[in-house]
Amino acid sequence: MILSHQHVDEIRRIAAGHAPAAGTPDSLIHRSWHRCVNTHGLDPAQSFGPRVESPTRLRESRERIEEYLQVARGGMEQLFKRVSDLGYVLLLTDADGVTVDYIGNDSWGKDAQRAGLYLGANWKEEIAGTNGIGTCIYEQAALTCHRDDHFYTGNVGLSCNTAPLFHPDGKLMGVLDVSALAMPNARESQHLALHLTTLYGQMIEDANFVRHFRDHWILRLATSWALVDVLGDMMLAFDSDGVLAGASTGARKWLSGLALQGGDDAPIEGRHLTDVFRCSMDDIWRLARSSNVMDRALLSAFDHQSYFGSVVAPRMRSAASSAAGPRDVTDAAPALAPASPALERLAGDDKQMRALQDQARRLANKRINILIQGETGTGKEVFAKALHESSTRHDKPFVAVNCASIPESLIESELFGYTAGTFTGARSRGMKGLIVQAHGGTLFLDEIGDMPLHLQTRLLRVLSEHEVLPLGADRPIRVELTVIAASHRDLRQLIAAGSFREDLYYRLCGATLPLPALRDRRDLGYLIELILREEAEHLDTRAYIADEALELLERYEWPGNVRQLRNVLRFGLALSDGEGIYPEHLPPEVTAPPVLLLLPPASGAVPAVSVAQSPPARAMTRPPEAERLLAALQEHRWNITAVAAQAGQNRTTIYRQMKRFGIVSPTQLPPEGERS
Numbered sequence: 222m223i224l225s226h227q228h229v230d231e232i233r234r235i236a237a238g239h240a241p242a243a244g245t246p247d248s249l250i251h252r253s254w255h256r257c258v259n260t261h262g263l264d265p266a267q268s269f270g271p272r273v274e275s276p277t278r279l280r281e282s283r284e285r286i287e288e289y290l291q292v293a294r295g296g297m298e299q300l301f302k303r304v305s306d307l308g309y310v311l312l313l314t315d316a317d318g319v320t321v322d323y324i325g326n327d328s329w330g331k332d333a334q335r336a337g338l339y340l341g342a343n344w345k346e347e348i349a350g351t352n353g354i355g356t357c358i359y360e361q362a363a364l365t366c367h368r369d370d371h372f373y374t375g376n377v378g379l380s381c382n383t384a385p386l387f388h389p390d391g392k393l394m395g396v397l398d399v400s401a402l403a404m405p406n407a408r409e410s411q412h413l414a415l416h417l418t419t420l421y422g423q424m425i426e427d428a429n430f431v432r433h434f435r436d437h438w439i440l441r442l443a444t445s446w447a448l449v450d451v452l453g454d455m456m457l458a459f460d461s462d463g464v465l466a467g468a469s470t471g472a473r474k475w476l477s478g479l480a481l482q483g484g485d486d487a488p489i490e491g492r493h494l495t496d497v498f499r500c501s502m503d504d505i506w507r508l509a510r511s512s513n514v515m516d517r518a519l520l521s522a523f524d525h526q527s528y529f530g531s532v533v534a535p536r537m538r539s540a541a542s543s544a545a546g547p548r549d550v551t552d553a554a555p556a557l558a559p560a561s562p563a564l565e566r567l568a569g570d571d572k573q574m575r576a577l578q579d580q581a582r583r584l585a586n587k588r589i590n591i592l593i594q595g596e597t598g599t600g601k602e603v604f605a606k607a608l609h610e611s612s613t614r615h616d617k618p619f620v621a622v623n624c625a626s627i628p629e630s631l632i633e634s635e636l637f638g639y640t641a642g643t644f645t646g647a648r649s650r651g652m653k654g655l656i657v658q659a660h661g662g663t664l665f666l667d668e669i670g671d672m673p674l675h676l677q678t679r680l681l682r683v684l685s686e687h688e689v690l691p692l693g694a695d696r697p698i699r700v701e702l703t704v705i706a707a708s709h710r711d712l713r714q715l716i717a718a719g720s721f722r723e724d725l726y727y728r729l730c731g732a733t734l735p736l737p738a739l740r741d742r743r744d745l746g747y748l749i750e751l752i753l754r755e756e757a758e759h760l761d762t763r764a765y766i767a768d769e770a771l772e773l774l775e776r777y778e779w780p781g782n783v784r785q786l787r788n789v790l791r792f793g794l795a796l797s798d799g800e801g802i803y804p805e806h807l808p809p810e811v812t813a814p815p816v817l818l819l820l821p822p823a824s825g826a827v828p829a830v831s832v833a834q835s836p837p838a839r840a841m842t843r844p845p846e847a848e849r850l851l852a853a854l855q856e857h858r859w860n861i862t863a864v865a866a867q868a869g870q871n872r873t874t875i876y877r878q879m880k881r882f883g884i885v886s887p888t889q890l891p892p893e894g895e896r897s
């Protein structure tokens with residue numbers, strides 16, 4: 222041990238900016254000495270006595286962080302069992318360095334108390350100079366402050382190992398300290414104690430994280446598959462839409478380090494899990510259900526490292542829903558998202574559409590890119606627009622781009638823009654690209670599957686770096702936008718065929734909304750009424766449709782979906798001249814009789830009534846569902862309402878099934894002699 226005046230001289234030398242003498246402690250301690258003299262105005266030659274806060278101040282501190290204290294106490298008791306025989310005491314402080322909890326050994330309690338290792342002692346660096354706790358608060362990193370590292374000579378008998386404890390929001394909660402008096406001089410004597418302090422510090426933080434996010438889903442990640450269920454290196458809390466609500470300290474460091482490398486300093490909260498990993502939410506839910514750890518690998522979207530994941534369900538879920546897995550997340554989600562008129566009007570009483578509307582309401586204000594899939598004409602653009610209008614971005618631009626309809630040679634300049642002088646002739650003045658035009662709002666990329674591969678690469682960069690580089694420009698433009706992409710094609714098939722980038726797919730499908738085909742919707746009546754009213758208003762005519770015409774619409778399969786429905790109604794209104802739509806006002810594809818299958822007579826009194834127009838080989842097959850339907854129709858004497866009631870379905874469904882199986886009611890058959 223060095224003499225006290227040598228200690229003081231060394232601190233003054235370092236504080237004055239001189240190089241340390243050989244064998245002196247690390248620069249973290251030097252930084253603190255420098256701070257103590259030059260910033261806090263402390264003098265190392267002064268004597269030091271611990272400052273102990275009043276019982277009232279201590280009580281107030283403890284009350285403020287009650288939950289943290291409870292969690293930390295559990296970890297401290299475990300840790301104390303491991304270090305008490307070695308002569309250590311444990312301290313827990315708040316973020317201001319005040320000791321709010323203490324576990325020590327009664328036999329040397331008095332000495333520890335005198336040294337300031339006790340409840341209420343304030344170890345802030347501004348007061349106590351360089352010390353384990355105060356310096357840890359400054360450095361926000363685990364450290365050892367061993368003997369002569371301390372600023373005041375009165376403290377050089379102490380050896381302190383500390384770890385900062387962070388709240389799930391990333392702010393410092395306090396410090397865990399493992400301290401002892403009269404340890405051997407060799408710094409190495411503290412290695413194990415520091416290691417244990419760091420380990421238990423992480424366990425306390427993780428326990429606090431799990432408790433804080435007990436109503437969220439938690440994804441635990443580890444680089445070792447064997448440990449993922451017991452000891453995650455990192456944890457991410459997310460809601461049932463996959464939006465991140467918090468990250469444990471390990472995950473926060475990992476994510477912010479990686480994001481900063483990419484120049485992105487946006488907060489972690491609000492990002493989507495599928496931005497972090499190259500996977501879809503379906504993969505995350507699958508991972509939650511899988512019991513085989515080897516199936517639980519996730520590939521990071523940033524550093525392309527593999528992690529093993531396990532998912533912990535929120536506390537509020539019932540046992541039954543947990544067992545069913547997280548597929549039915551809408552059941553687990555808290556309350557229904559508030560209604561939004563733009564989304565509301567898109568559907569009537571159709572279960573699939575209702576679920577999509579609810580999901581869309583929840584997603585509207587989250588920073589998530591969305592992929593809408595559905596057959597042509599199902600209303601993908603209409604849905605995207607409604608989503609935008611329901612969001613807080615509704616007063617910002619909604620820019621729609623149809624990747625299939627812009628010539629390939631123009632897509633790049635249309636999307637990314639170009640500077641003046643890049644082109645000659647009419648385009649010489651430069652143009653703000655559509656991506657930049659959508660800044661702050663929503664960019665709708667329709668038929669994304671048709672985007673050429675080289676532009677997919679550029680789009681990927683826009684999405685990950687939030688920057689656009691117009692053609693001919695040397696500096697990128699910063700853009701913030703939400704992308705809604707749509708496709709009627711299966712993008713996974715395009716990926717398999719090599720014509721769509723997998724990484725772009727994962728960037729785009731933060732959530733996938735599959736729009737049902739019109740033939741699978743149960744709200745055709747609602748849509749007819751809505752569209753009829755809109756079209757009639759447009760044509761300034763009467764919105765009326767006769768029952769016979771309505772029945773034909775209900776029986777039609779709608780290969781062109783809602784777009785075709787709108788066209789048919791517009792056509793009907795135009796032809797009907799304000800007299801109401803009757804069958805003769807409908808286009809032939811809707812009124813033409815279906816292609817019929819020959820169904821051999823069923824065993825029963827009523828003869829089979831189908832007519833053959835198709836090849837004999839197909840005609841002879843009669844699927845069991847057709848058998849059952851025909852039997853029900855015969856039983857109810859072709860009363861469609863009665864058959865629908867018995868089957869628990871609506872009349873439209875029965876009509877569709879009849880059409881599919883080529884079953885025609887005797888009342889609709891042409892007279893015997895006219896059949897072909």
Ligand SMILES: Nc1ncnc2c1ncn2[C@@H]1O[C@H](COP(=O)(O)OP(=O)(O)OP(=O)(O)O)[C@@H](O)[C@H]1O
Binds near residue numbers: 751
């Ligand atoms: N829910 C709805 N209510 C009223 N009209 C709708 C609805 N959905 C779609 N439509 C109408 O259908 C037509 C097609 O809609 P939209 O362009 O959104 O379909 P899409 O799926 O994007 O088609 P495509 O795949 O061909 O791009 C539009 O005229 C729109 O007005």
